[in-house]
Amino acid sequence: MNPLDVLRFGWGALSGHRLRTGLSVGGVAVGIAAVVALTALGEGARRYVVQEFTSLGSNLLIVIPGKVETTGTLPFGGVVHDLTVADARAIAQRLPEIVRTAPVAVATDLVQYRDRGRSVPILGTTGAYQFVRQVRVAAGRFLPPGSAQHGGSGIVLGPKVAAELFRGDNPLGKIVRVGPYRFRVIGVMAPKGRSLGFDFDDLVFIPVGTAMRIFNRSSLFRILCEVRTASDLGRAKRRVLSLLRERHRVDDVTVITQDAVLSAFSSILSALTLALVAIASVSLTVAGVGIMNVMLVSVTERRREIGLLKAVGATNGQVLVAFLTEATILSTAGGLAGLGLGLAAVRIFVHLYPGFPASPPAWSLAAALGTAVLVGTVFGVVPARRATRLDPVSALTGR
């Protein structure tokens, strides 16, 4: 029996019941569309995070004071040495894998201009930060490369801070106050937007030495290290650790890489995507049961036809194939319609939220269609076997 003839025969039987066929196809289509749309969202979330991390600057090592591990040998968690500007300088100067380092101290305080004030994060850092984090200045200049102690009273405003405090005036050269201290505005940053929930436009930069003095800090918040090439990341990390161990006489810092954070996020989001797919698969199962039901009804209705097919010489195998083919046509048509529906939904979503890179990965399209075909075949087996088992005499006589 020619496969094309089987298909034509099945199609003929299905097109006799348009509503019923349409509904079963629709059931599968909704399930597949859900799988496509949800994987697109999950994948979009993953891409979004990757994008955000890349925008923070690649090839980055982040040194944090304190050892992330549980120790029982020292009381009160052990002694943590301060992470200092001198550490940052030593890393930059002594390790060839590191291009530059940016020490970062953080505090939140009120920044005032005349009678207007705004409480924002204050980052104490050096001119290197601009290159390490890949931020740009819209007007004026960033913090100077800095002297030994990185003092001075220049301040660089985030665009939001500048807009809120100056309301359209040119802030360059104006005096603002941070607590009791006076700073001269030397630059305004270009907008960078939010990244992972942190607003990079709503902060100010001051020299790191000044920041540690006025906020009375002895330790940096962290040191950002720009590594020469991504392939050096692993080695650079080990050398930074051993350098600081040498300087502090103890292992008391943690070095994290962007890609470690990234891969953690990425695997969380992949798990999320899979969870979404699992939920969507429930609807596929429901659709499969729908196909099974329709095929069972069809087999019951077509007892005489099945009897006749056997009388004219169709073997049990041919009857089985014919009914399985019908179920598979239903699910395949549903799968194709679902792909179209899902892709259209994703397109509408992207149109509404252009910033979110929702796009179904190729594997999910292939898997969705494959699953659809499989669902029809698997759920078609029981009805098809029932058709095969029909006794031709009782099928023909309607007994």
Added chain:
Amino acid sequence: MIQLERISRVYHVGDSEVHALRDVSLEIAGGEHLAIIGPSGSGKSTLMHILGCLDRPSSGSYRFGGREVGALSEEERSHLRQQEIGFVFQFFHLLPRLTAVGNVELPMLFAGVGRRERRRRATEALRAVGLEDRMEHRPDQLSGGQRQRVAIARAVVMEPSLLLADEPTGNLDRASAEEVMELLESMNREGRTLVVVTHDPEVAARARRIVRMSDGELQAEAAGDGT
């Protein structure tokens, strides 16, 4: 061509046994025109289903063309039906979604005959039953007599040696019945063995040989008017 020896068919209905056929022995020669007559419930339909390999006897031997049918596998019996046996039913059993020519093509579909060849042979068979102008009509657009002629075209399109007709005129008016019987008899004259199951003495009388059944047993054999 056909030898039945002591064929019995027992159905189990609940705890009781129903003997549809009891020790039926019958020989049918090639090219014969035989009528099986009897009231409903006499076992004549069961006998026809066994002759058509749609049913298996509970005991006894059925030889078709020298082969013991009881020894054949399910698949081989399908093949036998496909190649050697054509059925004509009281209720036509045409597929309503297919056109006349599509219905006639059906046996060839499962025999794996190519599309063009199917169409050619189906057209020829419909021409032979006088329906060349109704080929693209669906069954609901045809009269009862026309439907039965389509069914006859379907039955003979595989060139079977045995034609089994179960009450072929049971649902037809007199004129259509006459047409259908003439058609079946012309198929018989071409050399096909024709077995007609009926309860209508007039239809039975057209056969050359009549066997009467009652209560699952062969009662008597008579010669018919058929020539």
